[in-house]
Amino acid sequence: MLALVATTLGHLQWQRPDHDGWIKTDLATAGEQISAMAQRIGDSSKIPATIRPDGSLFLVNLYDWRSGFFAGSMWYLYEYTRLPMWQQQARRWTAALAPLQWFTEHHDLGFMVYCSYGAGYRLTGDTAYKTILINAAKSLCTRFSEKTGTIKSWNSFKSWTNGTVHHYPVIIDNMMNLELLFFASQVTGDPYYKNVAIRHANTTLKHHFRKDYSAYHVVNYDSSNGQVTAKESAQGYAHESAWARGQAWALYGYTTTYRWTNDKRYLAQAKGIARYLMKHPNLPADKVPYWDYHAGQPGYTPCGPNAARYAQGTQPRDASAAAIIASALLELSDYSKGQEKQEMIAFAASSLQALHSPAYRSADGSGGGYLLQHSVGSIPHGGEIDVPLVYADYYYIEALLRLQQRQAKP
Numbered sequence: 001m002l003a004l005v006a007t008t009l010g011h012l013q014w015q016r017p018d019h020d021g022w023i024k025t026d027l028a029t030a031g032e033q034i035s036a037m038a039q040r041i042g043d044s045s046k047i048p049a050t051i052r053p054d055g056s057l058f059l060v061n062l063y064d065w066r067s068g069f070f071a072g073s074m075w076y077l078y079e080y081t082r083l084p085m086w087q088q089q090a091r092r093w094t095a096a097l098a099p100l101q102w103f104t105e106h107h108d109l110g111f112m113v114y115c116s117y118g119a120g121y122r123l124t125g126d127t128a129y130k131t132i133l134i135n136a137a138k139s140l141c142t143r144f145s146e147k148t149g150t151i152k153s154w155n156s157f158k159s160w161t162n163g164t165v166h167h168y169p170v171i172i173d174n175m176m177n178l179e180l181l182f183f184a185s186q187v188t189g190d191p192y193y194k195n196v197a198i199r200h201a202n203t204t205l206k207h208h209f210r211k212d213y214s215a216y217h218v219v220n221y222d223s224s225n226g227q228v229t230a231k232e233s234a235q236g237y238a239h240e241s242a243w244a245r246g247q248a249w250a251l252y253g254y255t256t257t258y259r260w261t262n263d264k265r266y267l268a269q270a271k272g273i274a275r276y277l278m279k280h281p282n283l284p285a286d287k288v289p290y291w292d293y294h295a296g297q298p299g300y301t302p303c304g305p306n307a308a309r310y311a312q313g314t315q316p317r318d319a320s321a322a323a324i325i326a327s328a329l330l331e332l333s334d335y336s337k338g339q340e341k342q343e344m345i346a347f348a349a350s351s352l353q354a355l356h357s358p359a360y361r362s363a364d365g366s367g368g369g370y371l372l373q374h375s376v377g378s379i380p381h382g383g384e385i386d387v388p389l390v391y392a393d394y395y396y397i398e399a400l401l402r403l404q405q406r407q408a409k410p
């Protein structure tokens with residue numbers, strides 16, 4: 001186990017462990033479960049996303065925002081094991097996503113294409129993958145507006161509280177799609193994609209955050225003049241609350257945007273978000289957040305009838321948010337020093353150990369073939385509550401690999 005010890009200053013510090021047995025165990029389990037799931041599904045045009053209430057697999061097609069995570073997990077397993085069978089499987093589930101290079105109907109191409117083709121290109125150098133990534137970056141940029149300075153996330157969004165239909169919604173999750181654009185500029189030498197990403201990151205910096213570094217989920221713009229018309233939530237408890245996964249996307253998004261740009265404003269933002277998340281008074285002791293940091297708290301108006309059902313009582317956790325935050329913190333720790341760095345690593349290691357425990361992890365396939373249980377898709381939409389999610393597993397695997405790499409460093 002990783003050791004958390006109190007320093008002479010009384011701070012918790014992560015100590016290099018003697019072994020990484022638990023990480024190896026979980027990566028081996030991931031391999032067994034993903035391989036069994038792939039065999040069970042057979043057809044690579046079908047992609048696991050979660051489970052149904054009866055425990056059966058819920059499969060999606062390539063146009064769902066989650067379509068790249070299964071292939072992405074396979075690429076991570078290939079990177080970890082270097083077994084040809086993982087490359088074969090990853091190539092199969094990646095190839096099925098090829099039509100996405102022309103897809104322009106929503107903003108999630110970064111998730112869908114960069115987690116799959118991006119990983120495949122990084123690990124194999126396959127130039128056909130590079131072409132698809134560049135085409136996808138072009139497709140994503142069709143959703144960019146000079147007027148708003150953002151990439152439009154969804155084609156419309158209906159407010160939970162007043163029924164207004166907004167036609168230029170931008171969600172904080174969109175920060176996760178920018179890596180695809182930075183990559184496209186790097187490999188083509190054309191700064192256009194990178195400039196779009198930077199404009200989007202800057203506009204989001206201006207409008208999406210509160211003073212305490214928590215992020216709104218949805219910011220709606222007037223496409224004719226770029227003015228903000230409303231700041232709301234689609235998947236959180238309330239418009240003014242901090243939806244857990246949205247905060248995770250914000251942290252991860254500004255960390256990667258700093259990596260690609262070296263712009264200190266993004267680093268400062270990521271660190272501010274990290275402090276907010278690590279020190280939040282409503283964070284449970286095991287560091288796996290509730291689905292919303294303010295769920296059920298007085299003073300917040302729930303987003304619709306389903307969220308209102310969570311005005312009282314025990315709140316579900318979101319293991320997916322914990323995994324994304326841990327993975328992001330491990331990267332952010334590389335750009336930090338001293339006590340701050342140690343706190344980020346300690347926090348990430350501790351939350352990953354919690355996810356590894358039987359409280360969250362199904363070791364034997366009993367979680368429908370997924371590794372982690374207890375994530376939340378969207379409570380306001382009334383779906384995927386306290387279930388396994390493919391992206392929780394993806395970011396858990398990524399975080400384990402990042403932790404292991406950091407342990408391997410002297």
Ligand code: GLY
Pocket residue numbers: 065173235245377
């Ligand atoms: N839109 C991605 C998510 O649900 O987190």
